[in-house]
Each structure stands twice: as C-alpha cells, then as structure tokens.
Amino acid sequence: MMCTTKKAVITLLISLSVGLLVRSGVAAAQNSEALTIPTELLTTKSKKRNPAFAITVESVLQKARERQEIILIDVRKRDEFEKFRIPGSINIPLFAIKTKAFLKSKSLVLVNEGYSYSQLERECEQLRKCGFKVWLLNGGLHYWRRKRGPLRGDPFAQKALNRMPPAIFFTERDYENWLMIDISTSKDSGARSLVPQSIPIPYLNDAKSFISKFKRISAKYEDKQFTSVLIFDEKGVRYEKIEKVIQKTDFKNIFFLKGGIEAYKSFLEQQLIVRQARRHSKKTLKGCANCR
Secondary structure (H helix, E strand, O other): OHHHHHHHHHHHHHHHHHHHHHHHHHHHHHHOOOOOOOHHHHOOOOEOOOHHHEEOHHHHHHHHHOOOOOEEEEOOOHHHHHHEEOOOOEEOOHHHHHHOHHHHHOEEEEEOOOOOOHHHHHHHHHHHHOOOEEEEEOOHHHHHHHOOOOOEEOHHHHHHHHEEOHHHHHHHOOEOOEEEEEOOOOOOOOHHHHOOOOEEOOOOOOHHHHHHHHHHHHHHHOOOOOOEEEEEOOOOOOHHHHHHHHOOOOOOOEEEEOOHHHHHHHHHHHHHHHHHHHHHHHHHHHOOHHHO
C-alpha cells in the first residue's frame, strides 16, 4: 500500500512538472530560436477515405425535400452547436452515440465542421458493426453552408467554418485527398520543411495569375474523391483577399490554416516539448527504486 501511495504521489508530481516544462518550454521557444522539429513529427502516412461512409450534402437536402426520415447528429462541442446548427439536428458527442439504442432503427448522418474525418470514419465503422445505419456528411457544415443549406444561429461564427486549426490539420494531413497550397510570399516562411507536400503559389495581389496557376494545379485532382484544398500563408492575415479570388474556381471544399504556417510551427514545437517531457517522466518513474 505504501509503495502504491508513493508511486501515486510521484506520478502526480511528475504530471505537474510536465505541465511546468511545457509552459516554460513554450515560453523559451517564443523568446529564442525555434526548436528543431524532428522528422517523426513531419512525416505523413498515405491514408484514403472510405467512400462507403460518406453521403453528399445534395443527397441529404434531396431526402429532406422528399420528407424522408433522416436524423442529423451534430457531434461538435455543445457551445459550438449552440452558436449555430442545422435546424432539426441534435447534438450528441461522438463517443455517446452507441449508447442511444433507440437510434438503431433510424437513418443517421454524422455532422461536424467539414475538415475533420478521421474520428468520424472510425466511429462510423464501429457504429455499423453495432447495427446502426449511419453515414457522415461529406464536406460537413462548411459545404452545407456553401450549398445554401438552412442554418440557424450566429452568422459571424458560420463564416469561421473554413478556418482549420493547426491541431486538426496535424491529425488530418495523412489523408491523400488534401491539396495544400502555400501562398506565402516569403521564401523563408518554413512551409516547405513543415508541410513538404504543399505546392507554392505565392499570392502577389495578381488575382488573374493566381487563379490561372491554381486551376492548372487543381485540374490534376479533379478525378480524385473527396478532394479538399487547404490554403495558408505566413501568419494567416491575407485570407479574406484569397477567399474572394478563390470563389471564381469550381472547388467547393476550400479551407484556410488558422494562424498560418507560424501557428502550425508553434503547435509542432509544443508537441515536441510535450513528448520530451513525457520521456523525462518515464525515465524518472523507471529510476524510482521504491516504486518497483
């Protein structure tokens, strides 16, 4: 019992120290030269989305017009759901859907912002194994809004649907359906090393030239399913100009990396500090003779 208590106390102290290390490490990274991001945090895997799980916005809207019974389950956080939502949709956390046995007899469509699919696909697969009839909305709320599907709530919050947080990009970048466009004008923005698969099309306030280059590159992706575009620059300060320009293209699922490449770099540095702190805590526990 004494050993267990000591181990619990040490674990608690290490958890607190990890938090301190993370905060101090982030502050140090902000006030000194940037940390060197290891290859393990930059390497991506080639993953494909499963078309069997997807249902289009057009199909859902058509079913609604035909008054077919279908339940839209919004899996976002409660406060985000309360800001705006599809009328008639219900808010259930993704992990809790399988506990709602009464939903097994219904046709379900999982809904989120539109840029995150990895968790939805995993849960969709598990739900089908449990007997649920479920799909996920391709393009999410972002594409639903682009297709003028009904939305109720804060219109300003709705505009932010195409801003993809760095943490989400980190988890979704492995999917091969992403076309990543770097519009940075600075050659030393770091985008090429942090996002090796990105394609540079610097935006120099020449809309015609930008659209021409974008269309030429995006034409190679026309036959690929679920293609989405992610655009970023150094700090994410010129997105509004690009949004107006990009509307002239045929692409619908276009997102912007929130905070630009600098925000993504900061996220990777935080991940590195957290990993280093965890390795340190494991070594400390392993070296604790009284806890063996």
